[in-house]
Amino acid sequence: GQQLNQSPQSMFIQEGEDVSMNCTSSSIFNTWLWYKQEPGEGPVLLIALYKAGELTSNGRLTAQFGITRKDSFLNISASIPSDVGIYFCAGRVTDSWGKFQFGAGTQVVVTP
Amino acid sequence: DTGVSQDPRHKITKRGQNVTFRCDPISEHNRLYWYRQTLGQGPEFLTYFQNEAQLEKSRLLSDRFSAERPKGSFSTLEIQRTEQGDSAMYLCASSLSRLAGRLNTGELFFGEGSRLTVL
Numbered sequence: 064g065q066q067l068n069q070s071p072q073s074m075f076i077q078e079g080e081d082v083s084m085n086c087t088s089s090s091i092f093n094t095w096l097w098y099k100q101e102p103g104e105g106p107v108l109l110i111a112l113y114k115a116g117e118l119t120s121n122g123r124l125t126a127q128f129g130i131t132r133k134d135s136f137l138n139i140s141a142s143i144p145s146d147v148g149i150y151f152c153a154g155r156v157t158d159s160w161g162k163f164q165f166g167a168g169t170q171v172v173v174t175p
Numbered sequence: 176d177t178g179v180s181q182d183p184r185h186k187i188t189k190r191g192q193n194v195t196f197r198c199d200p201i202s203e204h205n206r207l208y209w210y211r212q213t214l215g216q217g218p219e220f221l222t223y224f225q226n227e228a229q230l231e232k233s234r235l236l237s238d239r240f241s242a243e244r245p246k247g248s249f250s251t252l253e254i255q256r257t258e259q260g261d262s263a264m265y266l267c268a269s270s271l272s273r274l275a276g277r278l279n280t281g282e283l284f285f286g287e288g289s290r291l292t293v294l
Contacts, residue, residue, distance in 0.1 A: 069217075096282060105179075105266055105285035106218065151217050153283070161231050162208070163283060165217030 066090070069152055069166030077174055082139040084169040086152035094155040095135040096163065097126050101148045109150075110137070132157070142173050177201060179286035181267050187292045188257055195253045196289045200269030207250050208283060209242055210266040211235065218266055224250060225272065257293045264288045 069086045076082055086095070094113055098106035110121050112128035112135060119126055123140045135154070139146055149170050153163040180199045188194050200207045206225050210218035221240070222232045226247040236242075239257075244250040254261055266288045270281040 067217075094281075098285075103288075103290075105181075105268075105288045108282055108284060111282045153217075161223055162220045162233075164220065165210075167215075167217050 066164050067152060067154055067166040069169055071169055072167070073170040073172070075172045075174065076142055078142060078144060080142055082142055082146070082171055083136065084150060084152075085134060085136045086154065086166045087134040088154055088164075089133070090154075091132045091157045092135075092154040093132075093157045094163075095126070095128050096153040097124075097135070097137050098151045098153065099148045100151060100168070106151055139171070142171075144173050144175065146171055147173050179267055179269050179284055181265075181286040181289045183289060184287060185290045185292075187294065189294050190257060190259060192257055193253065193255045194257055194291060195251055196265050196267075196291075198250045198252070198267030198269075198286060200249070200267070201271075201284060202248075204269035204271045204284075205247070206270045206272045206281060207244055208268040208270070209250070209252050210268065212264040212266055212288070213262075221252075254291075257291075259293045262291055262293045264290050 067086050097109045100106040110126040115132045116130045117128040126137045149168040151168045152166040155163050182197045208223040209221040212218045220233050221236050222242050224244040239255045242252045268283040268285045270283050272281040
């Protein structure tokens with residue numbers, strides 16, 4: 064099962080509001096990835112993070128690699144209806160250069 | 176389209192039958208991953224290859240599951256004697272793993288997935 068704790072599990076927000084979600088782990092990670100998945104599709108990569116403290120933006124999305132290396136945050140500013148979907152974090156343990164572990168996802172619903 | 180492609184997108188089978196999924200990664204990517212995703216969950220790691228070598232397998236990959244990447248390009252995932260609990264989305268991802276210096280990036284790029292329903 065999942066070893067990453069992702070929260071919140073779901074969010075119901077109004078268009079124009081900001082969204083924040085996070086992932087935490089008991090392990091130290093060397094990489095964090097954030098994905099968006101829509102029904103019936105594969106996850107689409109949004110942002111990749113490689114250094115503790117790193118802050119990276121992709122349009123209205125901003126993600127940070129926590130300084131403890133055990134957490135990461137994703138923010139969506141000024142949400143729009145097309146932001147609807149499930150957002151996943153994925154992390155790779157420091158002594159592993161192979162597999163990524165995924166969180167259980169945050170479902171975002173945007174109402175007009 | 177030069178992304179990761181998976182085939183078939185959907186497969187419905189009866190319990191006890193064998194099924195095979197194929198994944199064609201992004202052409203220059205040397206790593207290929209298989210994940211399984213059930214409703215309401217994040218993807219769960221099954222196995223990954225670097226070129227043709229299978230480097231890691233999850234305990235989720237029972238002896239009914241076998242994955243191959245014979246020439247280091249496309250990969251197949253076969254499930255023998257399917258069970259209803261095998262019903263899931265099977266996701267393939269690829270990445271380019273560079274070990275130059277001390278930095279190994281290698282973001283995972285996923286395909287659309289193959290949805291398996293076992294009746």
